[in-house]
Amino acid sequence: MAPPPLTAPSPTDAPPGSAAGAGRRRALVLLTPVAAAYAVAQLLLVVPGTGLGWDETVYVSQVARDAPAAFFSAPRARGITLLVAPVTLVTPSVTALRIYLALLSAAALLLSLWVWRRLFPAPVLALAGALLAGLWPTLFYGPQAMPNLWVAFGALLAVGCFLRAARDPGDRLALAGVVAGIALAALMRPSDAVWLVLPLACVVPAVRGGRRPALIAALGAGALLGGAEWVIEAELRYGGLLTRLHRAGEIQGGLGWHPAFGHHLRALAGRTLCRPCDVPWSQPVTALWWFALPLLTAGGLVTAYRAGRLRLVLVPTAAALSLAAPYLLLVGYAAPRFLLPAYALLALPVALCLTRVFTRARTRPLALGVLCLALAAHLALQLAVTATLGARGRANRTAFTAVVAELHRQGVRPPCVVSGEEAVRVAFRAGCASRQVYGGHDGSITADGLAVLARTRPTAVLVPAGAPPPPWARGWRPLPLPDFPGVGGRLAYLAPSARPEGAWASLRRGPTR
Template sequence: MASDPLTEPAVRTRPAVARSRRRSDLWLLGPVAAAYAAAQLLLAVPGTGLGWDETVYVSQVSGHAPAAFFSAPRARGISYLVAPVAAFTPSVTALRIHLALLSSGALLVSLRLWRPLLPTPVLALAGALFAGLWTALTYGPQAMPNLWVAFGSLMAVGCFLRAARAPGDRRALVGLCAATALAAVMRPADALWLALPLVCAAAVVPQWRRPALPATVAAGAVLGGASWAVEAELHHGGLLTRLHRAGEIQGGLGWHPALWDHLRALGGRTLCRPCDVPWSQPVTGLWWFALPVLVVGGLAVAHRAGPGPWRTLLLATAAALSVAAPYLLFVGYAAPRFLLPAYALLSLPVSYGLVRLFAAARGRPLVLTGLCLALAAHFALQAAISATLAARSRVTAAAFAAVAAELRRQGLRPPCLVSGEEAVRTGFRTGCASRQVHGGHDGSISAAGLVRLARSTPAAVLVAGGAPPPPWAARWRPHDLPPLPGLPAFRAYLAPSARAAAPPPR
């Protein structure tokens, strides 16, 4: 590392120097990606089960159970990503390992794309700061799209800046198109918010006014979102109808500032809806208060360093604010995974400022020790939250396994049908289709249709908390099930077509 890591030249052309830099990148960026993979495999993989959203995505390509209802807001990108494993094995552990390795590789590629723009120490620290968040650790091996939007956003902004600086860099344009398409195939709306600052930058900055830049961004968004738009026309009554329905399912998009909700969710709540819980763990949100200060500090250091670093980090910050805006201002609930793309981009200016701060503290042992201890405490807290969530997931997975085993003993064997409370996860674990009666956003069958189907197909409706069964299942056979977390007095009402297995002879 040079005496000042922020003054390292960004571009060199001598082959020997290029090879030396590639080796340096591998030594600094490679361990960050490897540590990210190891942390996932240690904390978030062993014994964890599929969440509700994960089950919906995985069921679309699984050979283990019929596909769950796919509601209007969802896109199929993450289903494509898990298909090579989910289509051949029901093993959740195999799926988790597959995604952990892929996400670690994506982190390495994302950081490496920024190498002509920022020094390697800055990128290594940025990668560690992002990968060390409990959201990145928890969702790295999960079948959820938000982390992949984060990688797509990081790659897209980096490739945009590389193409803007070197008009002849066709690989950067290809990368820009592919990265924008990756974000769009995962979450089309997020890709539009990502594209907005890139298109504006191409129009505002004189040196970047090249038609190829906005055209490539638009092409990537169209390519990635094409399947979602086609599906809207075929199955949702058109694009506008699907957009309207997606807004309804998300609670109605409007002016709903949710900063306070997101702050409270940092303690380990994967979904805060409605977010009326007390803020019981303020220490988990301290880094959120420090984040704006560190971003501004990094931008100030970059401004003094020159127009190159300043424009680079300013665009990354603008893109981060753009992709975060809809979730902070227009969605009336909080899920920490929504902000992963913003955190990935904001890690760059934060790291830029911290590297300068560490360099300035080299001759001050107490200051340097304090900085190292603060970072270590931050990483330890994030790992502890991720470990707690994984432990909770293991308990939930064991509970669903017990429920599925009991339902199979009561005659619910494929082909079969499950409706009611937690039908998606229970049905998938049992190998059954999950169908909800019209009325909710997952309604996919009428009550009469379900009763008619249950005459020949083993079926069950699940209720919890002592609630009565729906009227159309009032005469079905009741059977108490092992409780699920948060669902006491869990009971199944089984159709006559579900015949319990005979007890083994004594």
């Protein structure tokens, strides 16, 4: 049986209002349930009761109503901050923010795959969406204020629209989609946008000459629109673009030859950050799909080649490899979210390969049953990891709530300052400013400056249980804190300006007789 065609009819291939309109409707009908299921899974597994993570807190604090902004280090971009601003400027509710992002990410999944409807059959797109949405990093980070998934949506949008514009010079919406996709990626993570633009720029010479200038202009305009803010901020706050790039490299551990395949395999067990990644590989079953990914991608390329449509699959595959390369080869640690843009693009050749396999297996019930069982087991495992991470997020929120309540009882109330380990999350929840002493990647004050500030503002420095205070906090009052999940106990040293509840009333009444 011949494989399904790789392209749906375009407006120039079919009479107006016939095949093209039917293709659009079918793509929408098949993709909408996938996006809806993605939203529901987030709302059930991740949204309820989870607090903000460390990076999320930095991004959200920039536009929060009730807490000072945390230090914004050189590698970060403000795209995700702009994305969450409509909610954070209205309400401090983390649950409201989670629901907003869950629904928005589901809509983005639908849109970024729908633009491919003229290039791939609707069933392939629906399967690609289900494969992408079913990965635990996609599920976990959908309702989170983190940029990587939005780079993935931008990459899907940009590459799909790029291929459409290359095929049809009259598709002006496709050119606008290229600009929008590249701009979204650059606004979220400028470095990722560079790795996305490079393979697309290399493809331009293979496009018919009349379309090349428009494609080059679209790639450049998207990069300029999305990256302008980061470049301007580099000049205004970081001493220039080169200085910011150098500092960003330092914070990320320095870019060099650091193959990290093993780190990423270990991280798939549910580690949101594996740095350093010297832990044992205790759950290899969570990485089985990673070994199948290159084989299924190759199968998709072969299927496309046999159908005479290799370019439609080769371009997203090349873009995916380009986006993955720096994180697999140049960064010496791992976080599964780093590879989300690559997974999004590779979902297309993988879905094409699996569609071909399903077509052949229809007449072989045993083979079809094995394939369905393997996919069901894969999805169940991804959901289990997501549920575990959601439970961990709820435990973290409970722990931080207890810590903040104790600090408030001991007099650390706004306007206040928190420094030391986990200062960003504790300070945000307490309504305090987080200030770290120079020397770390987010240092924002000198030790002497912090000591002076502590004279007038209630100040706490957090250290591991049993550790001494820093030299500038010697003589401060020690306070044992509730345990932090996964890291054990912490000790806070409180400046004399932090007085427990009742102390101010005693001072106003004077000494008792």
